[in-house]
Amino acid sequence: MVRRRTRWEIRQAAALLRRRGGHAAWAPIVDAARLARTSTSLHVAEHPLPRGVRALLAPLGAQGRAALVVNARLPLPERNFSIAHELGHWVLHSDALGRPAPRGQRRRQEWEADRFALDLLLPAELLRSVQAERNARFSDLARRLGVRPRLLRRRLAELRNAAPRASL
Ligand SMILES: [Zn+2]
Numbered sequence: 457m458v459r460r461r462t463r464w465e466i467r468q469a470a471a472l473l474r475r476r477g478g479h480a481a482w483a484p485i486v487d488a489a490r491l492a493r494t495s496t497s498l499h500v501a502e503h504p505l506p507r508g509v510r511a512l513l514a515p516l517g518a519q520g521r522a523a524l525v526v527n528a529r530l531p532l533p534e535r536n537f538s539i540a541h542e543l544g545h546w547v548l549h550s551d552a553l554g555r556p557a558p559r560g561q562r563r564r565q566e567w568e569a570d571r572f573a574l575d576l577l578l579p580a581e582l583l584r585s586v587q588a589e590r591n592a593r594f595s596d597l598a599r600r601l602g603v604r605p606r607l608l609r610r611r612l613a614e615l616r617n618a619a620p621r622a623s624l
Pocket of ligand 1: 545566569
């Protein structure tokens, strides 16, 4: 049974992984596969996978290491999010990988992995630096950050709603 992680714990875990990969809190992660390679022991591969499969985390993959395989057919922003999501499982749920879990627990783990991905790709510090650029086109901003515009919009709305506590 894996313990539920709080939002704060998830944010800390994402920040730690960023630091391990040498990314400052305000720096975009344009290539999440590279971050996964430099800051985890995972074997990271990009292969064309069947439609509908975004990414896989295999507890024992190539070279006797756990493997993260992402669907090479997906556009870069989708690949980045899928990798960040799987990294969330790797960091937060490694005890439970490959073991069946009750549906409620699975749903919680998916939520936690999504939360981790948002914190990893778009931490509050990075969003604040982006907010200062009022004249930039939204789609250009998103491209520069390696995410889909919808994701950036969602995080900026979260940041606005969290103010003035600013505790995203
Ligand atoms: Zn998942």
